[in-house]
Amino acid sequence: MISYSKIQEAYDRISKEINHTPVMTSRTLNSLLDAQIYLKCENFQRIGAFKFRGAYNAISQLSDEQKSRGVITHSSGNHAQAVALTAKILGINATIVMPKGSPQVKINATRDTYGAKVVLCENTVKSRHETCDNIMTKEGQTLIHPYDNDHIIAGAGTAAFELLQEVPNLDMIIAPVGGGGLLSGSSIAAKGINSHIRVIAAEPEGADDAYRSLLSGKIESNQNPNTIADGLRTNLCNRTFSIIRTNVEKIITVSESEIIHAMQLIWERMKIIIEPSSATPLAALLSKKISVKNLKVGLIISGGNIDLTDFFSLLKKQIV
Amino acid sequence: MISYSKIQEAYDRISKEINHTPVMTSRTLNSLLDAQIYLKCENFQRIGAFKFRGAYNAISQLSDEQKSRGVITHSSGNHAQAVALTAKILGINATIVMPKGSPQVKINATRDTYGAKVVLCENTVKSRHETCDNIMTKEGQTLIHPYDNDHIIAGAGTAAFELLQEVPNLDMIIAPVGGGGLLSGSSIAAKGINSHIRVIAAEPEGADDAYRSLLSGKIESNQNPNTIADGLRTNLCNRTFSIIRTNVEKIITVSESEIIHAMQLIWERMKIIIEPSSATPLAALLSKKISVKNLKVGLIISGGNIDLTDFFSLLKKQIV
Structure with missing residues (x-):
C-alpha cells in the first residue's frame, strides 16, 4: 500500500496547479442529519472533477x-x-x-x-x-491508467488531505467508489492523519462490485453496470481492493432514486452543480444505513460534470 | 442619499446572521473577456439571495x-x-x-x-x-418594502462592501437592476470605498425601465415586463432613482437569449446555480457594449433560486 507520505509529496507537487477547492456546509443538511456535514467540493476543481x-x-x-x-x-x-x-x-x-x-x-x-x-x-x-x-x-x-496507478491514487488522496487540513477533527469521511482510486487515496490520507477517522464508501446498487467484493473477499465485477452515476461503473483492481479492504469500514449501496434525490437536495439547497456520482455519499447518509448523529462528517464531492443541454434547451424554448 | 457609513453600520448589524459568501473566479471567464472577473456569490446567501x-x-x-x-x-x-x-x-x-x-x-x-x-x-x-x-x-x-427603504438599500449594499474588503482594487462593479435596491446599495458601497470605481448596471431589454429612466431623466415604468429574469420586472422608485442617477455610469440592456447564454456559461463552467437575474451582468459584458479589457471587474451574483423541478423530472424518467 502506498504510504501517507506519498500523499503529502503529491500535494506539494501539484499544489501550484490545482484549484484549492472550498469546503462547503449547509444548515439544511446539518439539521436534516443532526450532524455537521462538510462537503469537499471537487466539482470546482479544474476540468470539473478531482481527476x-x-x-x-x-x-x-x-x-x-x-x-x-x-x-x-x-x-x-x-x-x-x-x-x-x-x-x-x-x-x-x-x-x-x-x-x-x-x-x-x-x-x-x-x-x-x-x-x-x-x-x-x-x-x-x-x-x-x-x-x-x-x-x-x-x-x-x-x-496513464485512471486508477490502477500509485501516483493517480496519491493525487486523488490530496482532496481528503486538503479537507482534513481545513477541518482536522472529522469523525468520518465518505467517498464514492468506482474503480477505487478516490476511495483508496482518501482512506490513506484520513488514516495517515488520524487512524480513528472512519472511512465509508458509497456505491450505486446498479454497479455494486466493491460492495460484493468486500463481502466475498475477492474482486467481483459488474457485468452490466446500470447507474446514472457514470463515474462509478468501473471495477476495482488489486491495487485499490487491497487498500480498501484494509482501510474502509463499510460500503453502503444506494438506489438510483436515492442518488437523484440527494443530488436535487444539494443543487436546490446549496446552489452547486454536482454530478450523480458525487451525490452517492449524501444518498448513503439519507438512507439511514449508518448513523452519523452528532458526528463531523466529510463528504468527497468528486465532480460537477453533467450534461445541461436539455435543461437550457427547455429554457430557450420558453423565450421563443 | 444614504451615506456610506450606513452600509458599514448595516454590515456590523447583520454580520453574525448572514453567510459571508465567497468570491469566485474562473479561468474561462477571464480568458474570454481578457479581464479579471470576480463573482460575489449571493446565491450562497441564506434563502438563496442577497435579499x-x-x-x-x-x-x-x-x-x-x-x-x-x-x-x-x-x-x-x-x-x-x-x-x-x-x-x-x-x-x-x-x-x-x-x-x-x-x-x-x-x-x-x-x-x-x-x-x-x-x-x-x-x-x-x-x-x-x-x-x-x-x-x-x-x-x-x-x-417592509422590497427596495423603497433606506435600511433595505444599506443591507443590500453590504454584498459589494464585502466584495471590496476581499478584492479592494476593483476598477468596476456591475449589478443587475430591478427596483434598484441592490444597485443603489452597491453603488454607495463602491463610491464610499473609492470614488473612482465605476458602477454599471445590467437590465433585461424586456423590462428596461431603468435604462429609459436614465435617458429621459424621469422615472419610466414597465407596462408589461417580459423577461425570464423574474427579479428584475419591478420599477425604480424616487429613492433608488436619485442614487442611481448620481452614481451609475451606464445601464446596459441585454436580450433574453443573452441572459440564458450567460447563465449556461456560469452553470457549466463554474458549477454554480444562479438565477436568470444574476446572469445579466455577465450577459452585459459578453454583449461587448462596454470594454473591460485588462480591468478588474466585480459582478454581483444576486441569487440562485430557480425552479429545478423539470430538470430532475427528466432525470427521474431516465431511471424508470
Missing part, C-alpha cells in the same frame, strides 16, 4: 524521455479531460481512446479545448484495451 | 413595539422568503401577500419552512397594495 489531481501528479513525474513520447489513456469521462489538460499544461502529446457513441460534447472538449488526439474504438472493454495497446506498441506513449 | 441582508438590517432595527405587531410585505420572490426567515429568527410574526398563481413551491417555502402567514391576492399591483393596506390598517404590521 486532475491524480493526472497531474502522475504525468508530471514522467521522465523527459517519456514525456517526449506522450501519454495515452482510455476514458470517455473526467479522467480523459484530466489527462488532456495536464498534457496541455506540460506541453506534451496526449492520445485519448474513447468509445464510439461518446457524447460529442465530451469528444469536442477533450480534442478542441485541451488539444488531445481522440481515437475512437468499439464500445467494449476489449476494444478499448486493444486500441490502446496497438497505439502504444507503435508510438510508445505511456499509459 | 436576506436588507431584510435583516431593516427588521432588526424595529422597536419592540413594532416587532410585537409583526411585519408585512408583498412579494412572490426572494424578498418574501428573506422577510419570513428574518421574522422567524427574531421571533416575530410575518405576513406575506402573494399573488394567486404564485408557484406552490414558493408559497410552501415561505409558509412551511419559514412559518410566515401567506395571504393570496389578485395578480395586479393594485390588488397587492390594497390587500397589504387593508391588513395593516386592521392589524398594525410594519411594511
Whole structure:
C-alpha cells in the first residue's frame, strides 16, 4: 500500500496547479442529519472533477524521455479531460481512446479545448484495451491508467488531505467508489492523519462490485453496470481492493432514486452543480444505513460534470 | 442619499446572521473577456439571495413595539422568503401577500419552512397594495418594502462592501437592476470605498425601465415586463432613482437569449446555480457594449433560486 507520505509529496507537487477547492456546509443538511456535514467540493476543481489531481501528479513525474513520447489513456469521462489538460499544461502529446457513441460534447472538449488526439474504438472493454495497446506498441506513449496507478491514487488522496487540513477533527469521511482510486487515496490520507477517522464508501446498487467484493473477499465485477452515476461503473483492481479492504469500514449501496434525490437536495439547497456520482455519499447518509448523529462528517464531492443541454434547451424554448 | 457609513453600520448589524459568501473566479471567464472577473456569490446567501441582508438590517432595527405587531410585505420572490426567515429568527410574526398563481413551491417555502402567514391576492399591483393596506390598517404590521427603504438599500449594499474588503482594487462593479435596491446599495458601497470605481448596471431589454429612466431623466415604468429574469420586472422608485442617477455610469440592456447564454456559461463552467437575474451582468459584458479589457471587474451574483423541478423530472424518467 502506498504510504501517507506519498500523499503529502503529491500535494506539494501539484499544489501550484490545482484549484484549492472550498469546503462547503449547509444548515439544511446539518439539521436534516443532526450532524455537521462538510462537503469537499471537487466539482470546482479544474476540468470539473478531482481527476486532475491524480493526472497531474502522475504525468508530471514522467521522465523527459517519456514525456517526449506522450501519454495515452482510455476514458470517455473526467479522467480523459484530466489527462488532456495536464498534457496541455506540460506541453506534451496526449492520445485519448474513447468509445464510439461518446457524447460529442465530451469528444469536442477533450480534442478542441485541451488539444488531445481522440481515437475512437468499439464500445467494449476489449476494444478499448486493444486500441490502446496497438497505439502504444507503435508510438510508445505511456499509459496513464485512471486508477490502477500509485501516483493517480496519491493525487486523488490530496482532496481528503486538503479537507482534513481545513477541518482536522472529522469523525468520518465518505467517498464514492468506482474503480477505487478516490476511495483508496482518501482512506490513506484520513488514516495517515488520524487512524480513528472512519472511512465509508458509497456505491450505486446498479454497479455494486466493491460492495460484493468486500463481502466475498475477492474482486467481483459488474457485468452490466446500470447507474446514472457514470463515474462509478468501473471495477476495482488489486491495487485499490487491497487498500480498501484494509482501510474502509463499510460500503453502503444506494438506489438510483436515492442518488437523484440527494443530488436535487444539494443543487436546490446549496446552489452547486454536482454530478450523480458525487451525490452517492449524501444518498448513503439519507438512507439511514449508518448513523452519523452528532458526528463531523466529510463528504468527497468528486465532480460537477453533467450534461445541461436539455435543461437550457427547455429554457430557450420558453423565450421563443 | 444614504451615506456610506450606513452600509458599514448595516454590515456590523447583520454580520453574525448572514453567510459571508465567497468570491469566485474562473479561468474561462477571464480568458474570454481578457479581464479579471470576480463573482460575489449571493446565491450562497441564506434563502438563496442577497435579499436576506436588507431584510435583516431593516427588521432588526424595529422597536419592540413594532416587532410585537409583526411585519408585512408583498412579494412572490426572494424578498418574501428573506422577510419570513428574518421574522422567524427574531421571533416575530410575518405576513406575506402573494399573488394567486404564485408557484406552490414558493408559497410552501415561505409558509412551511419559514412559518410566515401567506395571504393570496389578485395578480395586479393594485390588488397587492390594497390587500397589504387593508391588513395593516386592521392589524398594525410594519411594511417592509422590497427596495423603497433606506435600511433595505444599506443591507443590500453590504454584498459589494464585502466584495471590496476581499478584492479592494476593483476598477468596476456591475449589478443587475430591478427596483434598484441592490444597485443603489452597491453603488454607495463602491463610491464610499473609492470614488473612482465605476458602477454599471445590467437590465433585461424586456423590462428596461431603468435604462429609459436614465435617458429621459424621469422615472419610466414597465407596462408589461417580459423577461425570464423574474427579479428584475419591478420599477425604480424616487429613492433608488436619485442614487442611481448620481452614481451609475451606464445601464446596459441585454436580450433574453443573452441572459440564458450567460447563465449556461456560469452553470457549466463554474458549477454554480444562479438565477436568470444574476446572469445579466455577465450577459452585459459578453454583449461587448462596454470594454473591460485588462480591468478588474466585480459582478454581483444576486441569487440562485430557480425552479429545478423539470430538470430532475427528466432525470427521474431516465431511471424508470
